[in-house]
Amino acid sequence: MEVEPEAPPEPPGPPPSPPGASLAGLPNIREVYQDRWAQHGFDEIAALELKCGEDNTLDMYINMDNLHLRNEIARRRNLDPNDLKYWFKYGLCLLALGMLYQFRQSRVDVDQQASQEEAGEDIEVQHFGDIAAACRGLAVTVIPVIAQLGRGRDEAVT
Numbered sequence: 432m433e434v435e436p437e438a439p440p441e442p443p444g445p446p447p448s449p450p451g452a453s454l455a456g457l458p459n460i461r462e463v464y465q466d467r468w469a470q471h472g473f474d475e476i477a478a479l480e481l482k483c484g485e486d487n488t489l490d491m492y493i494n495m496d497n498l499h500l501r502n503e504i505a506r507r508r509n510l511d512p513n514d515l516k517y518w519f520k521y522g523l524c525l526l527a528l529g530m531l532y533q534f535r536q537s538r539v540d541v542d543q544q545a546s547q548e549e550a551g552e553d554i555e556v557q558h559f560g561d562i563a564a565a566c567r568g569l570a571v572t573v574i575p576v577i578a579q580l581g582r583g584r585d586e587a588v589t
């Protein structure tokens with residue numbers, strides 16, 4: 432019988448991430464208010480803009496003076512406006528990341544990837560505008576959907 436030496440104790444801290452998981456994939460989320468709309472090409476119904484940041488990061492600019500967000504704040508006076516802003520900001524962020532993820536997963540054409548690398552252009556960046564356009568429509572529904580999800584949970588508990 433062979434006995435292996437005792438394993439050293441693991442250092443304190445968070446557990447290791449699963450393979451392929453990384454915090455480096457999270458975007459830098461930046462709030463944009465009306466006084467900075469011109470810098471991002473926003474208007475009252477613009478929801479977000481995606482840009483490539485430094486060090487191969489993703490910068491996400493969220494329009495915090497979006498018309499639909501302002502309407503929801505006015506309509507839902509019984510809820511904290513900061514909660515509604517939080518729902519709007521992170522709801523749109525998650526939806527945009529889901530669309531970006533789906534786009535990345537659907538890029539399986541090896542020839543397209545090879546020509547992209549040879550041309551030196553990033554096809555993914557070309558789709559940032561499509562994601563931003565889709566989020567214009569999602570901005571209308573993100574807060575009502577989250578509010579309804581919360582209501583459903585409360586009703587199920589009682």
